[in-house]
Amino acid sequence: MDKFGKAVNYADGALSFIDCGNAMERDPLEAKSPYTMYSETVELIRYAMRLKNFASHSATVAEKKLAVLCNRCLSLLYLRMFHLKKDHAVKYSRSLMEYFKNSAKTSHQAPSPWRTNGKVNGTPSPLSLSPSPASSVGGGAGGGSGGAPGSSGSVAIPQRIHHMAASHVNITNNILRSYEHWETADRLASDSQEFFQELDSAMEPLSQQSSMTELVRYIRQGLHWLRSEAHLL
Amino acid sequence: MDKFGKAVNYADGALSFIDCGNAMERDPLEAKSPYTMYSETVELIRYAMRLKNFASHSATVAEKKLAVLCNRCLSLLYLRMFHLKKDHAVKYSRSLMEYFKNSAKTSHQAPSPWRTNGKVNGTPSPLSLSPSPASSVGGGAGGGSGGAPGSSGSVAIPQRIHHMAASHVNITNNILRSYEHWETADRLASDSQEFFQELDSAMEPLSQQSSMTELVRYIRQGLHWLRSEAHLL
Numbered sequence: 001m002d003k004f005g006k007a008v009n010y011a012d013g014a015l016s017f018i019d020c021g022n023a024m025e026r027d028p029l030e031a032k033s034p035y036t037m038y039s040e041t042v043e044l045i046r047y048a049m050r051l052k053n054f055a056s057h058s059a060t061v062a063e064k065k066l067a068v069l070c071n072r073c074l075s076l077l078y079l080r081m082f083h084l085k086k087d088h089a090v091k092y093s094r095s096l097m098e099y100f101k102n103s104a105k106t107s108h109q110a111p112s113p114w115r116t117n118g119k120v121n122g123t124p125s126p127l128s129l130s131p132s133p134a135s136s137v138g139g140g141a142g143g144g145s146g147g148a149p150g151s152s153g154s155v156a157i158p159q160r161i162h163h164m165a166a167s168h169v170n171i172t173n174n175i176l177r178s179y180e181h182w183e184t185a186d187r188l189a190s191d192s193q194e195f196f197q198e199l200d201s202a203m204e205p206l207s208q209q210s211s212m213t214e215l216v217r218y219i220r221q222g223l224h225w226l227r228s229e230a231h232l233l
Numbered sequence: 234m235d236k237f238g239k240a241v242n243y244a245d246g247a248l249s250f251i252d253c254g255n256a257m258e259r260d261p262l263e264a265k266s267p268y269t270m271y272s273e274t275v276e277l278i279r280y281a282m283r284l285k286n287f288a289s290h291s292a293t294v295a296e297k298k299l300a301v302l303c304n305r306c307l308s309l310l311y312l313r314m315f316h317l318k319k320d321h322a323v324k325y326s327r328s329l330m331e332y333f334k335n336s337a338k339t340s341h342q343a344p345s346p347w348r349t350n351g352k353v354n355g356t357p358s359p360l361s362l363s364p365s366p367a368s369s370v371g372g373g374a375g376g377g378s379g380g381a382p383g384s385s386g387s388v389a390i391p392q393r394i395h396h397m398a399a400s401h402v403n404i405t406n407n408i409l410r411s412y413e414h415w416e417t418a419d420r421l422a423s424d425s426q427e428f429f430q431e432l433d434s435a436m437e438p439l440s441q442q443s444s445m446t447e448l449v450r451y452i453r454q455g456l457h458w459l460r461s462e463a464h465l466l
Contacts, residue, residue: 166333
């Protein structure tokens, strides 16, 4: 069997894993977490996609279709993983925002006129609009243009914050990856519009609101058609 | 004018700001960033919502409808802000993941059989499934159950990482807030199903894929109906 056939088989196997993860979400007594199940499924699909670069310019049309299906799978898996841990991320995010706000000793930013927490003092004027701290911090760091003092040194942070930041990065990485794979799939699908239009009519089109059940049904049908076209049935 | 009327006016004003931000997105010569414009709009809506707790149990039906509209607005504004900075977040996320991976000296986790980066050694067996590092880290910290050594001390991290983590938290906070406000709106809307069904038929129903233009048109219509019902026209 060639690498394409192998990858199709692995992708099909991954669907069974997603089915399991989906069932595990409804069974709180399950020892293994659905998050772990989905995370391992991601690794299996990545493994299949490393067999050959199915998304490269030299890939065949069938290989690109497979890459689209795999990228949609990865996108919705990452999205589901994000949702499973979202509440943790919200909790960590609050603590980290609080920590970074306090640790930012630089006070050259004018407060927004509407940040009055609780007591309201008069009417805000649209003329007094000023950059809010959130947007300034969000865009300032990392680019090296901010000229923050001592940016080459090091900072001591509580171990608790360090752990929380590591977890936060891991959880939010899922949503970033999800968008990335969704966009990759969109880009690659433009080469096989007819195939995916037919698949969309045969099944429900996939969206970022699709359930794991809908994902599995859609991808399974797509793989079936791919096998059929490649005479792998 | 009562607080409800005032809040409706502020919300309406916020729509004009969103229109401006939307136009700014298409004009690269604009001095002010659309991100800042949206961020200030968020503050204005928050200000309006602080005039009175429109989402509380004692709020009137009309007040809850206003809270739904405001929460939808906030959700899609946060989502748009996230998208405007997503590329930064992806870059920071990669660097931070790398940093935290290297800083995690604890090596008690078995590597997943499929994490072979590049060279592929044999076929993965579903039987050898093991928890992947991502899921363990994602769920472990913050809860205090992990028993990480020295979690009460402090860690020295490069200033660059500290800045990057602060920016990352700020950008990803947008997506977390977006989901939070979307869910709040869904919850509150269940008390006024008929109103929102009619609004959905009159306009296109809002979704997390709605554009800023669609958002403004939808909310403007909703506010118009609210004013009309409250004889504020």
